[in-house]
Amino acid sequence: MTQRNQYVHGYDQREQDRLISQADHWRAMIVQHTPLHAGERLLEVGCGAGAVLGVLGKAYPEAALHGIDIEPAQIAAAEAHLAAIGVKAEVKVAAAGQLPWADGSFDHVFFMWMLEHLTEHDSVLREARRVLKPGGTVHITETDYNFVTHPPSADFAFLMEAWRKHFTGRGDALLARKLGPLLLRAGFANVKIGFSGFHNYAGEANEALFGMANYHADYVEPEIEAIAAEQLVNVQKLRRGVEWLRALADQPDASISGTVYRATATA
Secondary structure: OOOOOOOOOOOOHHHHHHHHHHHHHOHHHHHHHOOOOOOOEEEEEOOOOOHHHHHHHHHOOOOEEEEEEOOHHHHHHHHHHHHHHOOOOEEEEOEOOEOOOOOOOEEEEEEEOOHHHOOOOHHHHHHHHHHEEEEEEEEEEEEOOOOEEEOOOHHHHHHHHHHHHHOOOOOOOOHHHHHHHHHHHOOOEEEEEEEOOEEEEOOOHHHHHHHHHHHHHHHHHHHHHHHHHHHOOOHHHHHHHHHHHHOHHHOOOOEEEEOEEEEEEEO
16 A cells, blocks of 8 residues: 555454455456466566465466555565465565656556555556556555345445445555546556456355455454444444344345446556
């Protein structure tokens, strides 16, 4: 991140483990939408625990991977994770708005669930464009935390509204909706916004609904106490929303749907 504003999820071991599980959850999407060729250089901005770099490194072992994060604990975790899985990548502590590389250093710059955690985006995207080679590609993945469930739940709706408010002063939970204008303003060309929606339902193979519902519950639940305190809302009502989500797969006609925004543009 560029500013040292409070990262919603924190930097403890629980969060680092969650980031690794999260990248595995989205592994197919990451690889499919980020094709790399031998010798190409990719920079992940906000690489956290190195989870996405690990996925890309396994899929494209001949690419040259780099990552930065402003938090030293994340970089230490990334170094340990990448070494453990045998992926070679250079990771370092740096700010997204002051990248320590010369102009035109990379073929690709990658952001995943990262820009939403910033309160200022223009300088970060301009810096990403600076370090890209002419014609190089920026890849951005975001969501807007507006998920649809069947059956609907007032407790879950209350939980997610509180979650979006939790970003206030820490980022922008609806950042995904602004990606096109932001990229154009930063000077990018060939801006394309695509969607990788998900729809998981009761009875689907491999317990997909159970996995998706718990994936979302896992990043919200650790923040319940903080949300209740800062918004002066009933913590038990928030907990009911999490419990309802975790039990969603037990309902016979249940489903959950959402939209993942995938943006690309060229320098």
